[in-house]
Amino acid sequence: MAERMTGAEMVIQALTDQGVEHIFGYPGGAALPIYDAMFQQDVVQHILVRHEQGATHMAEGYARSTGKCGVVLVTSGPGATNAVTGLTDALMDSIPMVCITAQVPTTLIGSDAFQECDTVGITRSCTKYNYLVKRVEDLPRIMHEAFLIATTGRPGPVVIDIPKDVQFALGDYYKPDLETLRHQSYRPQVDGDAAAIEAAVDLMLKAERPIFYTGGGVINAGPEASKHLRELAELTGFPVTSTLMGLGAFPASNPQWMGMLGMHGTYEANWAMHDCDVMINIGARFDDRITGRIDAFSPNSRKIHVDIDPSSINKVVRVDVPIIGDCERVLSEMVRVWRSKTNQPRTEAIAPWWNQIEKWRAVNSLGYKNSDTVIKPQYAIERLYEMSKKQGKEVFITTEVGQHQMWAAQHFHFDQPNHWMTSGGLGTMGYGLPAAVGVQVAHPDALVIDIAGEASVQMTMQEMSTAVQYRLPIKIFILNNERMGMVRQWQDLLHGSRYAHSYSESLPDFVKLAEAYGGKGIRCENPAELDAAIAEMFDYDGPVLFDVIVEKDENCLPMIPSGKPHNEIILPDTANIGDIIDEKGRQLV
Amino acid sequence: MNAHLQPTGSAYFITKETQEQERHTLSVLVDNEPGILARVVGLFSARGYNIESLTVSETEHGRRLSRITVVVIATPKTLIQIKLQLERLVPVHKVHDLTAEGASIERELALIKVAGSGEHRAETLRLADAFRAHIVDATVESFVFEVTGKPDKIDSFIALMQPLGLVEVVRTGLAAISRGPQGM
């Protein structure tokens, strides 16, 4: 049954019908009719941000921690352009998001009107799809189709640009039948090809040096996918590694877990990837941070690749068994087919492989030299991890981008999916603080921590004010090395230690800054006082900025330098290379 | 396995392609909606694919479908990517690589203006006749020819007109369709 209402009311009605409870936004002239319609209802709760980029990252954190679609509302012109970074971030990391941008009235489009910009033009390449709504009649269909496109297939951001006159116009609102009204060309394939799945399982049944290489696709496919992955790992007995985006899909506490792989991944994960004979890639995309030098990447393995996006297959690395489909469906089929063929894990056949893995593991590639005079960043994260476990709360971690992000991935351990939020593909400094706000909005009682760098956190610092306004007790844990540590590390590695602009000069007093925002500030520089300070942070019922003064020139290791093969991995000097690496190998290091 | 690729897959070290480039004609069936051409062209520029020719026009008005014919020059690996990336666009129904799929018909139309007098004029007409070019405009000192055919036929006609007073050329770009009873 159609109901008569304005375009602005349709927006709110469609959000309500989509079950949207929270939206992140910032008003402006062209968006006012929608804001007015929002004011007159209380189903959809609006979180007022401080910068539109913040709104997009909040929506990402919200989406990734709930599996729901994140929703953003911004005004025309600068509102839309400020959202571009978050849209690109969501596209790169396949995060479902609907971003409504207001636009100048249709009659003014193209006239360089005040706060006009070509939003659909600007966002075409950083969205999965975008719309300019020219007639109010199209609005109900577009609103609902946008959610369908954002959340199905390979998820991603969708922009709906709505001119002000369309927001005012009266029309009939209805819930469209999307089977007939949507783009008929949009039909993502979710079920994997049965013969391909069969072929994959047959390969796995003969594997002697197998490895599961899992990615963000497992998280995106929902918690059931993680369950099936765990089941399949148990049935097969194979080792599991994951990309940065996939952490938590497989429990870090499981003995089959090998840690993260890639540029800052563990020695064992990278070597196992290199030496395996069957690689089972589930929902990862052979990103260059993973493969290193492509011609030297896992040269002797047969590769199975499960991905919902056909264009990911054979894009970077040629695979033997491609399976296009949703990770959840394909994993559950793999479990079923495996069960139908055997009731035994391949324990004996792969015992020598596990022996080898244990030797690599013994290298202890995440080791570091602790100190009792200065806080080591790795130590700070270890303590944060240990103490957060005892809080009796669900713990969610977000990060900024840099060394602290990699240390968080290495030293904070995740046993569940959807509890780790980080900017992987785009590597957006400034992601973590607003993402934490978004997570906390969705999980008011959880412990939400942004593991931050002092440089990154200043990019979206103002969202501290949002946290204070909505009483969101996020904890911002700054590993303050007074450096853009990751940049400094690269300058050491590749540019003769000429530290061009990689200092964090004129840093604010973060304690005072926290207080100025109405939150709590804590500073700690003594390892002996760290535990007490972390406890103080947890105990405070409100947002906290915790300035942890850490070792300034610590390197993030292990590291496979960009463009190098896996056997040129740089290990920390605490690594126990013993009889694993011969003289020649040691020289490479 | 990935030996055709040179050293790295990294933004910081440039990868050298070692595969040979080929010219392929792709036929793309799309919803005829605002911005569709920008989407397709934007994809090519964003991902660094080379377009040699591109034509677009609505082909089924009732279903609001358009056909885009695009000639690309790329390595076999990139060609597959181009097809898959195009298919990823929401309003794209199908992409066919006509060159890879076997026999297809390729045609292009050109309008060619030639000015001249005397001996040149007679020679121009003789050649036009040989190429089955139609005269669509004539004055005492000029002709406009309409010529249809494969692009290389048009290329050669233009080359022959060059010394005979060629003024300007307009070409439609390629239209292509597969042979046989099957449609897209």
Ligand SMILES: Cc1ncc(C[n+]2csc(CCOP(=O)(O)OP(=O)(O)O)c2C)c(N)n1
């Ligand atoms: C928006 C943005 N600009 C620049 C970069 C490049 N970049 C990557 S890490 C980094 C330094 C981060 O410093 P900090 O937040 O202090 O983290 P640290 O590495 O010291 O832990 C920079 C500048 C980026 N990733 N994002």
Ligand SMILES: [Mg+2]
């Ligand atoms: Mg820093």
